[in-house]
Amino acid sequence: MSSPGRVGPGRSRLRILAINWQDWEAPQRGGAEFYLKEILTRLVEYGHDVTLLCSGYPGASHKDVLDGVKIIRTGSRNTFNFHLYGRPIRNFLRSNDFDLVLDDLNKIPFYTPLWTGKTPVVGIVMHVFRNEIFKEVGLIPGSYVYWTERLIPRVYRKGLFGCLGESGKKELVEMGMDPERIFPLLVGVNPVFRPGPHKREKLIVTATRLMRYKCTDHIIFAMAMLRQRRLDVRCEIAGTGPDSDRLDDLINRLGLRDHVKLLGWVPLEDVVKLYQRAAVAVQPSAKEGWGFLATDAGACGTPVVAARVPGLMDSVKDKKTGFLYAHGDIDEMTTYIERLLTDEKLRKKMGEANRRWAESLTWERVASRVERLLHAAVESGTNG
Numbered sequence: 001m002s003s004p005g006r007v008g009p010g011r012s013r014l015r016i017l018a019i020n021w022q023d024w025e026a027p028q029r030g031g032a033e034f035y036l037k038e039i040l041t042r043l044v045e046y047g048h049d050v051t052l053l054c055s056g057y058p059g060a061s062h063k064d065v066l067d068g069v070k071i072i073r074t075g076s077r078n079t080f081n082f083h084l085y086g087r088p089i090r091n092f093l094r095s096n097d098f099d100l101v102l103d104d105l106n107k108i109p110f111y112t113p114l115w116t117g118k119t120p121v122v123g124i125v126m127h128v129f130r131n132e133i134f135k136e137v138g139l140i141p142g143s144y145v146y147w148t149e150r151l152i153p154r155v156y157r158k159g160l161f162g163c164l165g166e167s168g169k170k171e172l173v174e175m176g177m178d179p180e181r182i183f184p185l186l187v188g189v190n191p192v193f194r195p196g197p198h199k200r201e202k203l204i205v206t207a208t209r210l211m212r213y214k215c216t217d218h219i220i221f222a223m224a225m226l227r228q229r230r231l232d233v234r235c236e237i238a239g240t241g242p243d244s245d246r247l248d249d250l251i252n253r254l255g256l257r258d259h260v261k262l263l264g265w266v267p268l269e270d271v272v273k274l275y276q277r278a279a280v281a282v283q284p285s286a287k288e289g290w291g292f293l294a295t296d297a298g299a300c301g302t303p304v305v306a307a308r309v310p311g312l313m314d315s316v317k318d319k320k321t322g323f324l325y326a327h328g329d330i331d332e333m334t335t336y337i338e339r340l341l342t343d344e345k346l347r348k349k350m351g352e353a354n355r356r357w358a359e360s361l362t363w364e365r366v367a368s369r370v371e372r373l374l375h376a377a378v379e380s381g382t383n384g
Contacts, residue, residue, distance in 0.1 A: 014375070015048075016101075019053045023073070035126065052066075057076070084110050099119075104124050104126070122161070124161070154176075160181050164290040164311065169182045183369065187361055223254075223260050275300035283306040288309070302351055303321065306324055308326055322336075
């Protein structure tokens with residue numbers, strides 16, 4: 001692995017075209033954009049030439065430079081993928097002489113192997129929705145996403161792939177991809193997440209995009225059960241999204257207005273304080289590429305209760321850094337939360353284990369793995 005600022009011995013400087021729906025300053029940016037930023041900016045530091053092709057948004061220029069990465073924006077969130085087919089994109093590839101394409105598969109695939117010619121393609125998969133997409137959208141748009149995902153193994157059959165963890169690799173293999181071509185990359189932890197001076201409160205927290213497949217309502221139902229068990233506990237939920245109104249109605253319906261608070265958008269420094277204050281962090285999603293909440297909260301010394309689903313099974317070490325429960329089993333989830341709220345010794349033990357686990361995860365290691373994957377693709381000449 002090369003040191004930042006220079007390409008390693010025997011390794012060439014790469015001209016990389018990355019493709020993702022959005023850049024990390026887009027209004028609707030999320031975990032995929034954050035993950036890509038951490039990788040691309042380090043590849044620039046290592047001496048590579050990196051361009052990101054993504055969708056535009058109101059107020060954004062067609063060309064830009066963010067953190068050393070050259071940005072080219074075209075289309076919108078709803079039309080971007082249609083700009084990736086035909087003569088203009090082929091001419092763009094030829095005129096810029098890229099060494100390879102880094103395709104960030106996030107929701108609807110771009111099918112880059114169909115139009116990149118002999119240029120090698122490396123895919124990175126955050127996670128695949130599969131049947132979970134129907135929790136977010138109706139039958140027609142959901143079917144569109146579902147069937148475009150089903151074609152991934154066929155279209156990308158020859159390329160190399162990175163995923164976030166072992167459970168993500170397992171899902172891709174189940175879809176028909178060659179396990180020999182899939183490499184877990186893991187994640188890093190932002191150094192702003194660290195233990196703080198705040199005294200732990202009887203507080204349950206989560207920080208997430210409020211979407212149905214995130215299953216934030218499960219936490220609210222668990223709060224109702226904890227109150228029935230006469231536990232003096234509060235819950236704070238950070239985040240915005242299309243599920244917020246439904247969640248607010250549920251809080252009212254269950255009579256939890258004084259005990260559950262929807263915080264809305266919260267700046268990063270306040271998310272850190274939220275984790276530092278909390279006794280337990282909870283992540284009940286139906287699936288994730290990786291449970292960033294679990295390891296970010298872990299860096300603050302906070303144990304986690306999470307669903308036993310792809311992504312979260314990688315980020316939570318069951319019965320060590322927290323507890324995994326059967327997704328949708330609110331009673332099991334509530335029991336684990338109660339144990340951590342009422343057993344201070346266990347809470348401290350798991351919180352410290354989670355801190356050590358998070359400490360071992362670095363973005364430098366992730367970027368190094370991606371760099372090796374990119375070089376392997378160029379050396380083998382593998383396209384999808």
